Amino acid sequence: MKNILITGANGFIGYNLCKTFINEDVTIFALIRKNTNKILELNKYSNFHAITCDMADYINLPKILKNNNVDIIYHFAWEGSAGPLRGDAYKQIDNIWCSCDLINVAKELGCKKFIFASSIMEYEPHEQYVYEYSFTKEKSEKSFLNEKEKKNSNPKSN
Numbered sequence: 001m002k003n004i005l006i007t008g009a010n011g012f013i014g015y016n017l018c019k020t021f022i023n024e025d026v027t028i029f030a031l032i033r034k035n036t037n038k039i040l041e042l043n044k045y046s047n048f049h050a051i052t053c054d055m056a057d058y059i060n061l062p063k064i065l066k067n068n069n070v071d072i073i074y075h076f077a078w079e080g081s082a083g084p085l086r087g088d089a090y091k092q093i094d095n096i097w098c099s100c101d102l103i104n105v106a107k108e109l110g111c112k113k114f115i116f117a118s119s120i121m122e123y124e125p126h127e128q129y130v131y132e133y134s135f136t137k138e139k140s141e142k143s144f145l146n147e148k149e150k151k152n153s154n155p156k157s158n
Helices: 012-021 038-044 055-064 089-108 132-153
Strands: 002-007 026-032 048-052 072-075 113-116
Touching: 002 012, 002 055, 012 026, 012 038, 026 038, 038 048, 055 089, 072 089, 089 113
Parallel strands: 002 026, 002 072, 026 048, 072 113
Antiparallel strands: none
């Protein structure tokens, strides 16, 4: 049985991915924000575990997951993808830091595959970025791809 971790599990894509996997031979660790009840209906399934965890707490995931290995991480969480926080540079940079923490934790958890959901907004012409959100999503994706290239070029890390 594989273990999967889904960040942003209370969002549209994350929630529907949880529902898709619920009848599969996988254990689902669904990370949700504080005070979110939407996804808790899935708690009736024995292979589903909702975990309240803010993005800033990703660094504590090995303890939170009690050192369970995770085979695949689906990273959908991103604060400020809509509304006024979309233009908040500090919040968007914080998202990058939290995502980098998750990459580092993925290594600790023995993760074999990391899937990052980017955004169509990153394809705006660079000189026309309307929101910090677009810029930071693009930079995060490039950082993740750089990490992948480093891992693939170093056979000892595989």
